[in-house]
Amino acid sequence: xxxxxxxxxxxxxxxxxxxxxxCSSYIDSYNPSTGDVYCRVPDSGKEEVEAxxxxxxxxxPIWSSKNPLERSQILNKLADLIERDLEAFAQAESKDQGxxxxxxxxxxxxxxxxxxxFFASSILHHVTECTEMPAMGCVHYTSRAPVGVAGLIxxxxxxxxxxxxxxxxxxxxxxxxxxxxxxxxxxxxxxxxKLLEKAGVPPGVVNVVLGTGAKxxxxxxxxxxxxxxxxxxxxxTAQRITEKSAPHCKRLSLELGGKNPAIIxxxxxxxxxxxxxVRSSFANQGEICLCTSRIFVQRGIYxxxxxxxxxxxxxxxxxxxxxxxxxxxxxxxxxHLEKVRNYVKKAQAEGAKVLCGEGVDPLDxxxxxxxxxxxxxxxxxxxxxxxxxxxxxxxxxxxxVVAFDTEEEVIKRANGVKYGLAATVWSSxxxxxxxxxxxLQSGLVWTNCWLVRDLNLPFGGMKASGIGREGAKDSYExxxxxxxxxxxx
Ligand code: NAD
Numbered sequence: 182x183x184x185x186x187x188x189x190x191x192x193x194x195x196x197x198x199x200x201x202x203x204c205s206s207y208i209d210s211y212n213p214s215t216g217d218v219y220c221r222v223p224d225s226g227k228e229e230v231e232a233x234x235x236x237x238x239x240x241x242p243i244w245s246s247k248n249p250l251e252r253s254q255i256l257n258k259l260a261d262l263i264e265r266d267l268e269a270f271a272q273a274e275s276k277d278q279g280x281x282x283x284x285x286x287x288x289x290x291x292x293x294x295x296x297x298x299f300f301a302s303s304i305l306h307h308v309t310e311c312t313e314m315p316a317m318g319c320v321h322y323t324s325r326a327p328v329g330v331a332g333l334i335x336x337x338x339x340x341x342x343x344x345x346x347x348x349x350x351x352x353x354x355x356x357x358x359x360x361x362x363x364x365x366x367x368x369x370x371x372x373x374x375k376l377l378e379k380a381g382v383p384p385g386v387v388n389v390v391l392g393t394g395a396k397x398x399x400x401x402x403x404x405x406x407x408x409x410x411x412x413x414x415x416x417x418t419a420q421r422i423t424e425k426s427a428p429h430c431k432r433l434s435l436e437l438g439g440k441n442p443a444i445i446x447x448x449x450x451x452x453x454x455x456x457x458x459v460r461s462s463f464a465n466q467g468e469i470c471l472c473t474s475r476i477f478v479q480r481g482i483y484x485x486x487x488x489x490x491x492x493x494x495x496x497x498x499x500x501x502x503x504x505x506x507x508x509x510x511x512x513x514x515x516x517h518l519e520k521v522r523n524y525v526k527k528a529q530a531e532g533a534k535v536l537c538g539e540g541v542d543p544l545d546x547x548x549x550x551x552x553x554x555x556x557x558x559x560x561x562x563x564x565x566x567x568x569x570x571x572x573x574x575x576x577x578x579x580x581x582v583v584a585f586d587t588e589e590e591v592i593k594r595a596n597g598v599k600y601g602l603a604a605t606v607w608s609s610x611x612x613x614x615x616x617x618x619x620x621l622q623s624g625l626v627w628t629n630c631w632l633v634r635d636l637n638l639p640f641g642g643m644k645a646s647g648i649g650r651e652g653a654k655d656s657y658e659x660x661x662x663x664x665x666x667x668x669x670x
Contacts, residue, residue: 191220193367195229195391196374198236199384204229208364208393213279213511214502216552220277222367225392230359230400233388234407237330237357240385245327245355249304252353256301259380263373264294270341270369272503277368278340279511279554280465281502288465293345293369299636300349303653319669325661327355328432332407334398334422336414337363337513338468338576344370347411350656352386359388359407361398363414365513367391394418402426411659412436413470415574416600416645434649434659436641438574439470439602442595444617445486446588447479449607453629455486459493461605461631462580463558466512470646471603471625471632475571476582477591483584487562490582491536494558501550511553512577518554521577524570525559528581533564538578572598588617596622601643605631624650 194201204223212219223229244252263270270293271285280289311322333347344362351358362370370389377387390397394414402410402425409432412422416437426433443458461473478486502510512518525539535541538559546555556578564571564581571581585591595604604623606614618626624642627633634640639650649659 190218191368193220193222193371193391195223195225195233196371196377196387196389197229197233198239198388199378201374202229202232204391210277210365210367211514212276213513214276214550214553214555216515216554220368222364223391225390225397225400227400229390229392230397230404233359233390234330234401234404236385236388237359238406240357240383241327241329244352244357244383244386247355249353249355252355253301253305255381256297256349256353259376259382260294260297260301262376262380263290263297266372266376267291267294270372273368273372274340274366275502275510277366278337279502279513280468281505281507281510283505283507284465284510289339289342292339293341295636296342296345296349299653300353300656303637303657304353307654307657317669319667321665321667324664324666325657326664328409328660328662329356330407331356331358331660332401332404332410333358333360334394334401334410334412334414335360335362337366338465338470340366341369341373343413345373346651347413348387350651351411351660352382354657354660356660357386357388359390359401361390361392361401364391364393364397399425402431403429405429408432409659410434419647432659434651435647436470436649436651437602437645437647438576438600439472439642439646440475440572440574440598440600441471441473441603441605441623442475442477442621443473443605444585444591444595444607445476445478445482446606446608446610446613447481448609449482450609450629451482451486451489454607455489455493457631458605458607459490459497459558463494463497463509463578464632466509466556467578467580468513468576472576473605473631474575474580475595475598476580477585477595478582479591480584480586487536487582491560494560495537495542497558499544499555499557501547509555509558509578511550511555513554515554517577518556521556521575521579524573524575524577524579525561528561528564528568528570531565531568533568533570533581534562536560536562566594566597574600588613592617592620596620599645602646603627603642
């Protein structure tokens, strides 16, 4: 691209050692709701990662030796500054990602603020272990210390939300970080860097290197002086990261994809269940790792459920994400939209029925959004359990509804995928919800609700959905090295 071309665009820079640094080459970033290039993102590689790791290493001795209370105050200050600029962050996130302004205002940015406040508080309340061996005259205790330079890699669906869910615990524990957000959604990470100095975060504690996974991400994963990698993204990328980091024996936390079931028994309160399950299927265009994509409904209520569910899904308005009355924004990219559409086509080819949305209902878009990556909330029925729509992560506004007869049967079918991230169970029978929750292969089970989170407790998936957990205690353990010390008196 020519200089003239680049002048009109937002141009991002890396943030290394407390300074914004331009890069020698850039990649285009699109506004998903218009299809236009509006931003240029550094195409960083080994050199930039090397500089960022060096800055992080240099900052480590001072940052790691600070009193946790001091670090906590800095995190709180940063939270206040992001909150002060909430509207600007929300606008930027919506434009960069395609999500609705309402979602960015009420979910993404408030949660980024909360991530810093939460870890600013939780870091002050950990207690380490101690045991006694009177017969040996010994006491044992554990001590925890920050590990070093943490590599943090995050995806495009909840950009600032998921990046700060890693940065906050990493630096609260005394590590310094090199963060690499998704090349498709780098703007809010760059905006956050502008607030670090004012918050009191010393230069080099938080470094942000922008670029692709293959170049910048891989350079970070392969860097010998980055002993731990916290990654959120797809299962395929996690396999590559695992391979690439194996020669260095790195500590890995992997938060990956899902194929999340909702199980709806005939005694469920449908007035609660239907709107919540529409939300769990289509919130953020279905681009949340926790979104429902397989809905199992007990035979007796199947047709009533389907009728009411489709009617409710049709109420969700798709359109310009900056319009606060819109429920469904644009998908992240042209390629992703194509991929999601193909799943619907494959399902139809296999004989499934598309009850609303893609290919069935008209998509009316304002003139400015005609080239955006939009898709209506789509409900598919009569899908076979083995079909790709019931097995693979689609990560778009598509959900499948099927019938089941017994508790035993539905548990087996819900568990019959390679993933195990989140599940919802709907029933008014307390015994049954406990029984089913225990038997589901899923890191999270919500009964009669969805997405209600206590950040104190573990978050993460089983099977192909991940390795490790994040949360107050889990993130503390991941981002610290433990030592057992024995004293003989
Ligand atoms: P992705 O795996 O393509 O990319 C994630 C990040 O990894 C990006 O920053 C990317 O640039 C980087 N990356 C890609 N290749 C890399 C490599 N070889 N080495 C190092 N880094 C590399 O995922 P995505 O498409 O951005 O995100 C969607 C996926 O993320 C979905 O599968 C979704 O379920 C998952 N996700 C999981 C959670 C969770 O908490 N479990 C949360 C959100 C999203």
